[in-house]
Amino acid sequence: MSAPSRVRLRPATETDIPDLERWDREPHVLACMGKEAEEGPADWHAELAFYAQCGEVLIAELDDRSIGVLQIIDPNRDPSQYWGEMAPGYRAIDIWIGEADLLGQGHGTAMMRQALARCFAVPEVEAVLIDPLESNTDAIRFYRRLGFRDVGPRRFDEDDCLVLKFDRADFG
Numbered sequence: 001m002s003a004p005s006r007v008r009l010r011p012a013t014e015t016d017i018p019d020l021e022r023w024d025r026e027p028h029v030l031a032c033m034g035k036e037a038e039e040g041p042a043d044w045h046a047e048l049a050f051y052a053q054c055g056e057v058l059i060a061e062l063d064d065r066s067i068g069v070l071q072i073i074d075p076n077r078d079p080s081q082y083w084g085e086m087a088p089g090y091r092a093i094d095i096w097i098g099e100a101d102l103l104g105q106g107h108g109t110a111m112m113r114q115a116l117a118r119c120f121a122v123p124e125v126e127a128v129l130i131d132p133l134e135s136n137t138d139a140i141r142f143y144r145r146l147g148f149r150d151v152g153p154r155r156f157d158e159d160d161c162l163v164l165k166f167d168r169a170d171f172g
């Protein structure tokens with residue numbers, strides 16, 4: 001049996017903003033953002049207020065160190081309609097590990113497994129979506145290994161992405 005993960009998720013608060021802003025300047029984080037990265041630094045006060053309406057922002061802690069972030073949104077309640085007109089029953093996730101020295105050590109896998117469990121704990125949720133840049137082949141391999149299946153290419157604003165989906169039936 002594998003050892004229990006040392007990673008846990010907790011809701012982000014305003015006290016996390018310095019870490020979130022620092023991670024946003026990391027080259028490996030900028031690389032996964034697409035055109036958004038050219039728009040300048042995110043306003044995390046506004047981001048936290050936005051997600052409070054239609055999802056949640058979670059910080060991953062390894063022991064007591066904050067190492068990364070997950071954003072979970074209900075596309076049906078998203079006022080920006082990023083995913084377009086969506087029926088209830090979906091969630092969409094963004095994930096990044098901010099601390100470069102902690103990439104590629106299994107923490108992202110632990111974070112995503114916990115995030116999927118959190119999404120599917122809501123009975124109405126039928127599927128979880130993600131939209132990596134088509135160029136982010138490392139992340140796409142990571143998602144496929146977790147069990148996400150390709151839906152297909154989709155352009156969001158100016159970014160060419162690949163949409164992948166994790167169905168409730170595949171979870172368990």
Ligand SMILES: CC(C)(COP(=O)(O)OP(=O)(O)OC[C@H]1O[C@@H](n2cnc3c(N)ncnc32)[C@H](O)[C@@H]1OP(=O)(O)O)[C@@H](O)C(=O)NCCC(=O)NCCS
Nearest residue numbers: 032095096097103104105106107108109132138139141142
């Ligand atoms: C994608 C990410 C969350 C995966 O978490 P992780 O802890 O690094 O991944 P794990 O150790 O659990 O799994 C390893 C796999 O992650 C993937 N991966 C993606 N980006 C990676 C990176 N920058 N460094 C190392 N592995 C990465 C690889 O597919 C790797 O598998 P491989 O051994 O076949 O190359 C993390 O690497 C990350 O934050 N990357 C930068 C930001 C990003 O691309 N986020 C996704 C946006 S859609």
